[in-house]
Amino acid sequence: MSASETAAPALKEIFNAERLQHIATEMSAVYPAFKAKAFLRHANDGLADLSVMQRMARVSESLHHVLPLDYADSLNVLRELAPRLNSGFVSMCLPHYVARYGAHAFDTSMEALKYFTTFGSSEFAIRHFLRSELERSLELMHDWTRDENHHVRRLASEGSRPRLPWSFRLEPVQADPLLAAGILDRLKADESLYVRKSVANHLNDVTKEHPEWVLDTVEGWSLDNRHTAWIAKHALRSLIKQGNSRALAVIGAGAKAEVELLDVKVEPTVVRLGETITLSFTVKSLVPVEQRLVIDYAIDYVKANGGTSAKVFKLKTLELAGFGVKDMQRSQQIKDFTTRKHHVGKHAAHILVNGERLATADFHLIF
Template sequence: MGVMNELIDAQAVKTLSGILTAVAPDVTWERTAAAASLLGDLNLRARTDLVAGALVDDIRNSPGRGYPTAAASFRAALPVPEFTGWTLWPVSEAAATLCLESGSRQDFDDALALLTELTPRLTGEFAIRRLIARDPDRALAAVLDWTSHPDEHVRRLASEGIRPYLPWAVRVPALVQRPEATVPILDALYRDPSEYVRRSVANHLNDVARHAPDLVVATARKWLGAADNNTGWVVRHGLRTLVKKGHAGALEVLGFTPASVAVTGPHLDRDVLTIPGELTFAFEISNTGARDARLALDYVVHYQKANGTQSAKVFKISTLTLAPGESRSLSKRHAFRQMTTRVHHPGLHALELQVNGALHGRTEFRLEAG
């Protein structure tokens, strides 16, 4: 995260304070300017909070004080080309803070509009969540209107900003408790001409699958009934976690119905592996049924945890179709390297195959520290 932290560095904060001083001289932006020397070793989120707090303090100490002063100041900066990049994250957070302090419905609506103006410079997907948490119905009604906005960044914000499990973002309980509330927005965007927007829709659908899988499957089935050339990808990407979990409804929507197969393996190239290293496994699969078998092939690694238990993670191999009586031999390599996102612990691990959600051939191996 070191490089990510520098997305908001001292120079970026100085540039921001300089722009605001030039376009909004009625506010003394001294706290914002001073924040440039206070970043230290703070992570990106903490830097955002620091700069947002400084912006809020400067506005609170100005003659106008509240949200309207913030909105006017930030809008005045929009014509400046340098008013862009990651320092707009604290800008949007400051606007949200002052809007919520105001409690005015007019300020609430204007803050939503301000985010659509800022989001082409840097996404407003983080700040909007605090507005949704305050008044979900009012916010989502506005978001639904954005689905027809001419700017793809605003249309993407309509999907991305309301994802239930958006990375780095605060959780909004209403988005989890009422998963059906965002479906009309996704319905309006799944055939969007922009891949940037469609990818967000697919990721949003995948988020919802964590707590409302049946709703996701029903939505995917509906979209495939009114599909364009891109809908298949959106649905496959949106159902990817359910497919890995072997969810029968998701597999059926994608054409992976239960099949009669015989699986031999997996055969591992070694029983003991030293970190870092790679494990190669091979297997054979045959269609023993009387019809073509469309197959989703995955494998599951059961990782040893620090407490001695195991945790399973599913990885994709491929999809294929086998004619009756047809067999196919396949192999795959899996790397074991220490990463910031996964710490490997020595001990007993296991690997098994997953075919259309059904598990086959669990085989154990031992991982040793290098």
């Protein structure tokens, strides 16, 4: 069996012909006058050439194309459809419908987004309302932070992220994190991990432009609450990777590591694209007291022009006993991604302990 035959299906196949038929069938169940054949013709036209997000948009456009109802009545039908769809991601075509056709009806549309987010997420759609009516949208989203449904609470944080993946940036929030600060403050001890991940990701976005603001914010929180402490740690992950002393101090690893690294090596020392390297070493404490250590590693990837670009990876956070010894090992496949292409040459693997580079081992990539 070839690699192409065993590869996972492309994400865009979430919206394949079978799924479109499912949507048509369920629409016909809730709205018997639904023109299923016309919907399928419109939705399937050129489907193979569309990305996953384009396919999601195509579904909402195709629904609008065949529904003879006004906006409010269309929403009533789509509300009945939402719980019948067999995929949370697919249900995101419904918030897209709201964003595409409901700009004229703010209150109705925002209430619809609140409802639809409980079946998947309205995070992409709500950004269109944030872009057009920022203050009004944020005020409503601030109220949602007290909603009993964790999907709604998450939408308040996720939808207002300045750098939400797969979406456009919210430039005003990117420039001034105070705009959404009230939302984050209300959610900083949320009992739902789903919500906490969003708050941490939102704050991690903010560290790209305003690291000191995020540090000031987190340092002002009471980290005795375990939910708040979890958010703080994950919100600061990029700064921790960078070795930021304030960020490391927040998680209790701000002190210089009193350790030495032994038997540092990368095996094999010569590797081809697609093969796996293993980085291994031993951490030995030099002091009689316990130390909290944040251990990361960075690889200097060779670029097309012969220079290098470092990428930091998380490895381990641990409490090392006085004069304790700990063996560490991490394997990593050297393969191309859409965001990283490999080039031949010497690559350096660095070990970072509490933000400080303490050892390096090299390997050579050949084709």
